[in-house]
Amino acid sequence: MSAPPTLTRETKTGSALVVSNLTKRFGDRTAFSEISFEVGYGEVFGFLGPNGAGKTTTVRTLGTLIAPTSGSATVAGIPLSPENGVEIRQRIAIMPESPGLYLRLTVTENLEFFAGLYGLHQPAARIKEALAAVNLSDRASDLCGGLSKGLRQRMGLARTLLSDPAIMFLDEPTSGLDPVAALEVCNLIIGLRQKGVTIFLTTHRLDEAEKLCDRVAIMNQSLRTVGRPDELREQLFHKALIVKTLAPLRDPDQLFSPLPGVESWRSEEPGSYVLSVSDPKVAAPEVTRGLVGAGVDVLSIAEAQHSLEDVYLELIDNNAKASQP
Amino acid sequence: MTSLDATRVRAVVRKELMEFRRKRTIVVTMAALPILFLVEPIVSIFVAAPLGSRSYLDHFVILPLLYMLLIPVITPSTLAAFTVVGEREQGTLEPLLTTPLTTQELILGKAAAIMVPTLVMSYSIYVLFLAAVRLFAHPAIASAVFHNGAVLLALFLFAPLVAGWSIVVGMAVSVRASEVRVAQQLGTLASLPIVGVVFLMALNVIHPTFEVALIFALVILAIDLRALRIVSRMFDRERLVTGTRATRS
Numbered sequence: 001m002s003a004p005p006t007l008t009r010e011t012k013t014g015s016a017l018v019v020s021n022l023t024k025r026f027g028d029r030t031a032f033s034e035i036s037f038e039v040g041y042g043e044v045f046g047f048l049g050p051n052g053a054g055k056t057t058t059v060r061t062l063g064t065l066i067a068p069t070s071g072s073a074t075v076a077g078i079p080l081s082p083e084n085g086v087e088i089r090q091r092i093a094i095m096p097e098s099p100g101l102y103l104r105l106t107v108t109e110n111l112e113f114f115a116g117l118y119g120l121h122q123p124a125a126r127i128k129e130a131l132a133a134v135n136l137s138d139r140a141s142d143l144c145g146g147l148s149k150g151l152r153q154r155m156g157l158a159r160t161l162l163s164d165p166a167i168m169f170l171d172e173p174t175s176g177l178d179p180v181a182a183l184e185v186c187n188l189i190i191g192l193r194q195k196g197v198t199i200f201l202t203t204h205r206l207d208e209a210e211k212l213c214d215r216v217a218i219m220n221q222s223l224r225t226v227g228r229p230d231e232l233r234e235q236l237f238h239k240a241l242i243v244k245t246l247a248p249l250r251d252p253d254q255l256f257s258p259l260p261g262v263e264s265w266r267s268e269e270p271g272s273y274v275l276s277v278s279d280p281k282v283a284a285p286e287v288t289r290g291l292v293g294a295g296v297d298v299l300s301i302a303e304a305q306h307s308l309e310d311v312y313l314e315l316i317d318n319n320a321k322a323s324q325p
Numbered sequence: 326m327t328s329l330d331a332t333r334v335r336a337v338v339r340k341e342l343m344e345f346r347r348k349r350t351i352v353v354t355m356a357a358l359p360i361l362f363l364v365e366p367i368v369s370i371f372v373a374a375p376l377g378s379r380s381y382l383d384h385f386v387i388l389p390l391l392y393m394l395l396i397p398v399i400t401p402s403t404l405a406a407f408t409v410v411g412e413r414e415q416g417t418l419e420p421l422l423t424t425p426l427t428t429q430e431l432i433l434g435k436a437a438a439i440m441v442p443t444l445v446m447s448y449s450i451y452v453l454f455l456a457a458v459r460l461f462a463h464p465a466i467a468s469a470v471f472h473n474g475a476v477l478l479a480l481f482l483f484a485p486l487v488a489g490w491s492i493v494v495g496m497a498v499s500v501r502a503s504e505v506r507v508a509q510q511l512g513t514l515a516s517l518p519i520v521g522v523v524f525l526m527a528l529n530v531i532h533p534t535f536e537v538a539l540i541f542a543l544v545i546l547a548i549d550l551r552a553l554r555i556v557s558r559m560f561d562r563e564r565l566v567t568g569t570r571a572t573r574s
Contacts, residue, residue: 086427
């Protein structure tokens with residue numbers, strides 16, 4: 001019998017997803033190769049990559065829609081295999097990029113159908129709760145064909161919530177939505193995150209991933225990196241201070257090189273300098289004192305901030321350069 | 326083979342019937358096609374003059390009655406052809422395949438859902454037609470029709486069997502077709518073997534007796550069950566979702 005409707009964090013141990021050297025090829029074409037990662041219960045895991053990177057194919061593989069060519073995975077504690085397909089699909093929910101609703105059926109009828117497929121007891125209570133979670137209770141009797149694209153996406157989310165899944169796979173949930181509708185979907189995902197729902201989110205909206213995800217994986221057929229966005233920033237970029245002065249310095253090397261904590265420097269434009277430092281908290285006061293002591297008119301001294309977009313572009317650019325002959 | 330879950334099959338049947346009711350084109354098509362196949366029996370039974378001996382009349386009414394067997398063959402072909410490729414075209418197949426629903430449950434549920442309106446339509450037409458014969462046909466013709474008990478019984482017993490044949494052929498086409506229109510055109514080919522049998526009977530190559538009817542019924546039943554399994558095996562989730570045939574390492 002299915003659990004009562006909760007949509008809250010379950011106490012589970014171990015990993016929700018364990019992927020080990022998973023590869024999928026379609027004939028000669030490789031969709032993704034040798035990818036390995038783990039996702040913990042209650043975690044929001046972002047799966048980033050350019051178009052054609054293999055994100056959707058990965059979701060379909062983990063969702064037992066297609067079979068891997070090699071490698072192994074455990075999904076919600078069950079080994080990924082064709083024999084375990086039904087059991088795995090019973091424990092997960094996938095929202096494809098297009099929600100795929102039956103447009104001639106009402107919102108409630110669509111959800112009743114899927115409740116039946118998951119064999120839910122007390123489907124009415126589940127449907128009510130899922131609709132409330134995505135703020136669609138007042139549209140329960142509307143035909144899905146009459147819903148806007150944003151509302152259909154919310155309806156797709158309600159459908160994934162219906163079975164209280166151990167893992168939710170959301171494939172580009174804000175794709176094609178206007179900014180307001182995209183923000184609404186993001187806020188819903190934030191709400192689910194706060195309730196402890198495990199979410200595997202594929203997206204190429206980096207601002208969205210940065211806001212929503214505990215950890216991200218960046219892939220382009222193979223996995224480029226996995227980690228927390230701030231960890232990735234630290235891995236890829238040196239800590240730096242950005243110094244701006246009113247006029248270009250006459251001899252920047254003489255000024256910056258002796259300062260404690262400053263490892264190197266470069267000038268991006270006249271009056272603007274990027275200083276690689278070991279620890280910004282140590283270096284910033286020293287740099288300030290040095291500049292003021294040398295009589296320089298300082299406009300600003302700030303720690304360099306790298307967004308997830310910088311990380312992504314750095315990795316994808318490196319990948320593109322590496323693949324060039 | 327995975328065991329079937331009745332709840333999931335029922336969910337598919339319920340959803341399909343709800344969708345049928347709301348697709349006006351489907352209702353119109355389902356209602357219009359059987360009317361076409363009533364033209365020949367109506368002309369034969371109501372217009373033809375009751376000339377000849379009793380045994381001649383008995384034989385004369387067999388073909389029009391057997392012709393009505395084409396109604397349960399033709400009626401479900403449009404719906405059956407839509408089942409898989411239609412879901413794929415409207416983007417609902419992938420969400421459906423992400424649920425615990427097995428291929429066998431999906432195929433069985435959809436087949437059962439098409440069988441319901443097909444039989445309701447076919448039996449309604451048979452009953453109305455026979456009532457009209459009793460009330461309005463020439464007494465000699467009416468007597469000949471109701472004298473053919475074996476044929477009348479076969480008409481009612483064969484309806485689900487030939488409908489089943491048409492549904493599995495339509496679904497097999499739907500599983501492989503790239504678009505709905507192609508599937509619907511190819512699906513109508515399902516009627517050819519049944520048309521062939523009817524004509525063989527009309528030409529006296531096969532005589533419609535109880536023994537013949539029983540053998541045909543068992544053969545069609547066996548073919549239907551076997552074909553249902555074949556359709557399940559033809560259902561390649563990977564190809565349907567990605568457009569690429571499944572490959573194994």
